[in-house]
Amino acid sequence: MADALVTISAKGLGCLIVVEPTGTLAGLVTDGDLRRHMGPDLLTRSVQSVMTRSPKTVAPETLVAEALDIMESHKISSLVVVEDHKPVGLIHILDGRSDVSERHSQRIHQLLFRFISRFGCCCKRIGC
DSSP, X not given: OHHHHHHHHHXXXXXXXXXXXXXXXXXXXXXXXXXXXXXXXXXXXXHXXXXXXXXXXXXXXXXXXXXXXXHHHHTOSEEEEEETTEEEEEEEHHHHHHHHHHOTTOBHHHHHHHHHHHHOOOEEETTO
């Protein structure tokens, strides 16, 4: 868990995508997950015991407006973008809001290109 916290802090994203050894999505560790599991043993716990399993996902071709609707209806701030059950990126609600106000037809894969260019990979393999 300590390595996961370092990665979350270094990337400044407030969450971390967790993948299986096969590369498929396993879960998501959010700042909310960390708050819910806060305690003296947090650093020694496994990522799997803290993460949200089966987080909400979208495909790369999903419209930003659709992604925002999903986030707002489920009261979440991030969506994992997956292709063939493998994460290809992450979109945060603040990323979407700024783009919707600029261009309503903006697609998530365009956001991902900017995200990956700025932050690099945000995935963490299980076993940390």
